[in-house]
Amino acid sequence: MLDHLWSLLDTHYSEMVEIRRYLHMHPEVSFKEVKTASYIVNYYEKLGVDVRSNVGGNGVVATIKGDLPGPTVALRADFDALPIQDEKDVEYKSTVPGVMHACGHDGHTATLLVLAKVLFNNRHLLNGNIVLIHQHAEEYAPGGALAMINDGCLDGVDVIFGTHLWATLPVGKIEYRVGPIMAAADRFEITILGQGGHGAQPHQTKDAILIGSQVVSNLQQIVSRKVDPVETAVVTVGSFVAENAFNIIADSAKLIGTVRTFDEDVRTQIEQEIEHVIKGTCLMNEAQYDYQFLRGYPPVVNHPNETEFLKNVSAHVPGIHTIEESPLQMIAEDFGYYLQHVKGTFFFTGAMPANEKHAYPHHHPKFDIDEKSLLIAAKTLCKAAIQYQLDSVNGNQVSL
Secondary structure, eight states, rough: HHHHHHHHHTTHHHHHHHHHHHHHSSSSSSSOOOOHHHHHHHHHHOOOOOEEEETTEEEEEEEESSSEEEEEEEEEEEEEEOOOOOOSSSSTSSSSSTOOOOOHHHHHHHHHHHHHHHTTTGGOOEEEEEEEEEEEESSSSSSHHHHHHHHTTTOOOEEEEEEEEEEEETEEEEOOSSSSOEEEEEEEEEEOOOOOOTOOGGGSSSSSHHHHHHHHHHHHHHHIIOTTTTTTEEEEEEEEEEEOOOTEEEEEEEEEEEEEEHHHHHHHHHHHHOOOOOOOHHHHHOEEEEEEOOOEEEEEEEEEHHHHHHHHHHSSSSEEEEEEEEBBOOOTTTTTHHTTTTTEEEEEEEEOOSGGGGGGOOOOOOOOTTTHHHHHHHHHHHHHHHHHHHHHHTOOOOTT
C-alpha cells in the first residue's frame, strides 16, 4: 500500500512544487493570511474533502474519513510568512514588498495539500481518519496553535505528527529528538524612565541611555551567574531605542528582548531575575522603570514512543539516507501546544539547497530550500500516519 501511495506522490511532485512557488510569490504575514487560507480551503473544496475555515482565526482544518475503523492521526503545517524583503533572484520571488516566506511554511503547506489529495483519493485504504491542520500565525506570539486548539482542531485526535523543512540540513537527512527539542520563547520589554536634559549638563540629568546600557550589561550575568550551569538558557536584548538630538540626554529608553529556556523553573527564575537587575540598576541611578515579561510559546517536548516510532519508520522512506538525533534548538515553535494536549512528535526534514553557497539560514532575505525535500517530507508523514494506524488496529506497540 505504501509503495502505491509513494508512487502517487511522485506523480504529483510537480504540483507540490507549483503550489509552493505560488505561495512563495504571494506571502502574507501572521494574522493576516486571509488569501492563503482561502487558497487552502478552495483546494480542499475542489477535492470534496470536509473542510472547516476560520478555525481559531485564519486556521483551516480538513478531515479525511477512512473507510476502515482505526485511530485519528493529525498532520500539521503552518502557512504564515515573515516581514522580510525577498532578495533572491528567482522566478518565484515574492511579489509582495517587504514580505516573504523565509522559513519554509510555503513548502509545509504544499506538502500537506498534495499528501491530503493522495490520501483522500485512497481513503478506502485508511484504517481511521486523517486530520490536516493548516495553522496560521506560527511566527508571531501568541501564535495560531493555541487558538486553533481552543476551537477544536484536536477534538478526537489520537496522535499528531509535524515536520519543519530545515534549510541547514542536507536533503535526505531527518533529525528527531525524544523530549525537549525546541525552546520556550518569551519576550520582555523594559522602559527606563530617567530625567532628560542638556548634553553639556549631565549632572542635572538621569541619563536613560547610560542606565539602559548598564541594564543590558547586567542582564548578561543572569545566565552566567544565576542559572544552574547544567541548564540551558538565553537572554538577548534585541532592540534598544532612545532617539534624541546629538546634544540631548535621553529621559527614556526602551529595551526589548527574548528569553529562551527548556525548563519551567528556569523560565520563572529568569523572569524574576530580570526585574531584580532592572530594579537594582535603576535604584542605584535614582531612576524609575516599567517592566513586562510576555510569555510566548512553551518548549516543544516530543513524546518518547511516538518519537522512536517516527525514527524507525523514517528508515524505510525513499530518499532518506541519514537519521540522527537533533541537538537542542533554542529557536521556538508553537507546535509545543499540540504536544501538551495529545501525544506526538515534531522532527526536521533536510532541505538544504544543492548549491551550498545558497544555503542561507531561516529568516534570511535570501532563504530558499531544495524542493526535493517536499517529497521526502510528504512520504515521511504519509508513512508515519499509515503505519501508526496499521500498528494500532493490529495491536502492535507503537514504538516498534
